[in-house]
Ligand SMILES: Nc1ncnc2c1ncn2[C@@H]1O[C@H](COP(=O)(O)OP(=O)(O)OP(=O)(O)O)[C@@H](O)[C@H]1O
């Protein structure tokens with residue numbers, strides 16, 4: 001597998017009324033061709049912001065990418081010109097957003113929106129682009145796709161809108177597809193349809209897929225490797241198989257124990273992670289997880305651990321060997 | 323009353339709810355009905371949790387609202403503790419409000435932002451004249467907050483000062499205030515973060531043990547439903563297509579729709595996932611206004627046979643253990 005993307009020491013800060021929010025704090029990771037990377041963690045831990053920075057989509061102000069580099073095809077995306085970034089967005093790196101209703105334009109038809117990338121990035125004529133749009137919608141299982149080009153987003157069901165978004169994301173054979181909670185608003189059945197579709201695409205075209213979710217089941221089914229995030233940092237990196245079998249960071253261990261599983265003994269009570277998710281504008285000293293951690297030692301209150309390798313392809317940011 | 327009937331707290335018999343759909347610019351004319359709930363029957367035993375699952379729009383919330391008399395049934399009968407409550411009078415309705423409560427999905431939208439937590443939790447006590455004085459009121463609310471794991475010292479704060487999980491606890495405390503026997507939990511953990519979900523599920527289980535509560539637990543996360551339910555009913559387009567004990571439903575699902583739903587749920591274990599058969603239900607939920615003829619699931623069903631296109635299957639008993647399914651081709 002060839003290296004496609006490497007993110008080094010990326011930090012993104014937001015200035016808010018409550019102070020500086022370190023939404024993403026010194027994260028580094030790599031992505032290979034054909035690979036599916038899962039990013040998990042609680043709400044607000046920085047998953048979306050870390051993905052949005054790849055395309056420089058952080059609203060500024062209040063947000064700012066303060067440090068780091070993002071190497072893609074031999075260049076640093078953080079130093080690329082506006083034109084270069086525009087070309088990469090939608091053409092080489094496709095992003096499928098968390099909320100389909102807010103990311104589709106309500107006054108343009110579905111056909112116009114799906115055909116647009118063909119016209120912009122591949123200089124097609126209207127008619128040809130429309131034909132491609134029909135094909136793209138068919139690929140994501142929109143029935144009667146030819147007839148529905150003239151529909152506006154509100155005439156589509158939630159699931160269909162989400163699929164139209166995916167069709168748009170995939171039009172230009174991207175190298176990286178980022179799916180941000182592609183399915184939280186969807187039913188399990190449609191969820192499975194869509195993710196299977198994207199996964200198939202990585203197999204067919206060698207594109208890499210980044211799935212952002214807090215559903216550990218989705219990660220288990222679709223991801224090869226996983227980054228677990230907590231309070232803006234990556235706290236564990238492992239292959240999906242390793243993470244589920246031998247989670248090593250106390251937060252990852254807690255996460256695994258807290259979700260009900262279809263194949264688990266039902267008589268056992270769930271073991272929630274005690275306490276509340278942290279306030280990113282007011283993080284505790286030391287390791288951000290220490291107030292909720294049952295394995296904490298004195299050092300955890302004082303200094304924040306960096307990632308260390310514990311076995312092949314498995315890293316954790318924790319002072320303790322659990 | 324037989325012994326069996328005595329154990330039943332709630333019974334829903336062939337209940338339907340039709341919403342009229344109107345069209346036209348000047349003269350409104352009726353275009354048809356949405357059959358949100360279509361001849362649905364089930365019962366819930368005392369102290370039991372019945373899970374209700376199905377895709378978005380299949381009629382789960384409407385079923386819950388019918389039971390709570392927030393919607394009036396178009397057809398059918400609902401009984402509670404042996405009494406017909408389908409069309410209650412005013413006085414009867416008031417009495418029922420004490421026995422049945424609801425916990426909503428959205429812990430943000432369902433709490434009045436201008437009321438303090440004490441006012442929110444205590445409001446039902448005042449409406450139902452269940453408190454005699456200030457001191458008693460305060461003591462009762464404090465106790466309710468303690469039950470759901472909130473610090474009574476926080477009672478004078480407003481909802482926006484609380485996290486999602488804490489707000490859901492506030493909603494639960496309010497639901498408990500009248501000491502109900504039955505609670506409709508409509509997606510109580512769907513809006514919550516993974517790490518907070520487990521806290522609320524454990525709390526609901528603990529309360530059930532402590533107070534002998536009976537739950538109708540509506541959700542679309544089948545792993546959560548399995549964890550908390552004794553029996554589970556599966557709904558598709560306004561119909562119940564399968565009812566069974568937890569073990570039967572998850573180990574031996576009969577209906578192709580249930581099988582599809584279950585195989586769509588990923589299990590958080592890559593090894594198990596790699597070995598599982600994956601059957602993805604294709605297509606989307608059809609319109610409720612023009613549902614397909616015959617079995618409503620047939621356009622998406624991998625096992626449809628000619629009769630499925632014509633005749634709607636009835637919910638039939640499959641085993642003595644109370645496993646029911648509506649399918650021509652089991
Ligand atoms: N526009 C903004 N202004 C201020 N703070 C922001 C903004 N966008 C994000 N943040 C902060 O950055 C942090 C990370 O947000 P992000 O959206 O990446 O979370 P997430 O992990 O994707 O959560 P979720 O699972 O809820 O989508 C949050 O704490 C959030 O408050």
Ligand SMILES: Nc1ncnc2c1ncn2[C@@H]1O[C@H](COP(=O)(O)OP(=O)(O)OP(=O)(O)O)[C@@H](O)[C@H]1O
Pocket residue numbers: 341356358376377378379380381382383384385542610
């Ligand atoms: N007051 C109403 N007027 C008209 N139609 C309604 C009304 N309430 C519900 N419906 C329709 O009835 C159907 C069932 O809705 P219901 O809210 O019961 O679904 P649900 O199973 O709870 O879905 P979800 O999982 O999305 O919450 C839907 O098609 C909905 O649009």
Ligand SMILES: [Mg+2]
Pocket residue numbers: 047048049098180181
């Ligand atoms: Mg996000």
Ligand SMILES: [Mg+2]
Pocket residue numbers: 382383384
């Ligand atoms: Mg509902």
